């Protein structure tokens with residue numbers, strides 16, 4: 318599903334954010350990216366999403382060499398990738414349902430599809446009651462659920478999450494992880510950057526550790542360490 | 543992938559409303575600039591139409607009576623041909639005069655209807671050797687009052703003054719309109735950039751969920767194009783006023799008068815309107831393209 322070969326990302330000023338990374342992630346895997354702040358976790362995720370372009374190496378996502386993808390094809394690749402932000406990034410003047418519908422609207426989904434899929438996904442994340450509320454009327458955990466619903470409503474093959482629990486208390490984080498786990502069990506590949514030790518140690522999933530841009534550990538059923 | 547028109551219109555409408563004041567300023571600037579630009583064209587058309595008889599060095603016209611005998615005609619022709627002060631001449635017969643009349647007054651069919659070729663005066667359009675006004679006046683007066691001659695009209699200083707004035711006024715109009723047009727382009731650009739800034743998060747989400755570049759761009763571009771279209775409509779109103787109230791006032795239904803035909807033909811008016819619309823479209827497409835490529839695709 319995801320394959321990196323000798324991928325190096327250098328930012329302006331010769332700053333190497335990812336060095337010679339080679340790894341594969343299969344369909345349906347759940348992967349934690351761990352490492353200190355600045356170790357390159359976000360860079361790794363942004364590379365998969367075509368937000369950044371590597372200086373060296375090739376990246377395959379969903380069977381496509383994304384380095385060879387024309388610029389106009391990138392949006393179509395992204396329709397297969399859900400993206401969850403640490404700070405939710407909900408649109409403040411749209412309701413919960415409208416926020417989720419927005420993701421379908423802007424990729425040209427017909428109205429009847431939107432009408433069917435939005436309530437279904439809100440049901441899945443447990444927010445059916447709040448679909449007419451504004452984000453400001455929700456708790457942090459609920460806002461993150463909306464953001465997950467928006468990322469997953471188009472049933473992507475891959476879900477990328479950059480510290481999705483970074484702004485949440487431990488109790489709320491557990492709820493979010495249960496939700497991501499459920500989504501993963503539907504066959505969706507999940508790549509999640511985190512430095513939440515408790516979560517990683519509890520879930521016991523594959524752990525990839527980065528240290529100053531270098532992959533220093535890749536462990537099945539790993540712990541945070 | 544098709545863009546839902548409902549989506550595009552809703553987004554465009556919201557953007558326009560958000561920047562209402564700035565949008566108004568943009569629409570007015572575009573309107574005034576295109577109005578000046580179109581005015582330049584109308585004025586030029588009117589001057590051309592009024593002075594077309596006076597081009598190619600023609601300085602005076604000897605109008606014959608329609609009933610003049612062929613002997614009277616021959617006398618005048620002989621005088622013109624033998625005069626050392628006359629370089630060239632053109633004879634416009636009754637049919638040609640009728641065509642010219644129809645051309646000048648094509649917008650006033652009721653006038654054309656009552657006229658037939660038989661009542662049109664034939665004329666000699668004369669090019670003197672020396673175009674000096676005094677020489678021309680002296681030369682023209684030699685034909686005044688001769689048998690068969692109805693009247694002699696010379697271009698004199700008035701026509702030349704009008705042509706010069708038209709050139710100067712036109713240049714000012716044109717320069718002013720181009721400066722305003724540049725300002726309008728910048729306003730369109732600024733509007734769109736501010737709209738893009740206001741909607742940074744929406745744009746970020748659209749990109750991340752896989753909206754195409756065009757899908758993201760089009761509402762913004764439509765905003766600029768719509769402002770320009772409204773400006774063009776404003777300019778049309780202004781041009782109509784110029785045509786009816788300013789130019790129309792000078793037009794006189796007498797083909798022998800000096801200012802005859804100082805008016806704009808309907809096809810010229812339509813062309814000017816189309817030109818104004820085309821420029822509005824071009825300016826807004828350019829302005830909004832720069833804005834979206836520069837601030838959206840980065």
Ligand SMILES: Nc1ncnc2c1ncn2[C@@H]1O[C@H](COP(=O)(O)OP(=O)(O)O)[C@@H](O)[C@H]1O
Pocket residue numbers: 328329332333334352353354355356357358359360361
């Ligand atoms: N857009 C950027 N331009 C320049 N340097 C960057 C940029 N993004 C990240 N970096 C640098 O690259 C390194 C890795 O950053 P990041 O991938 O955000 O790490 P993490 O998510 O693990 O905290 C950091 O040192 C950071 O300062």
Ligand SMILES: [Mg+2]
Pocket residue numbers: 358359360479
């Ligand atoms: Mg990060």
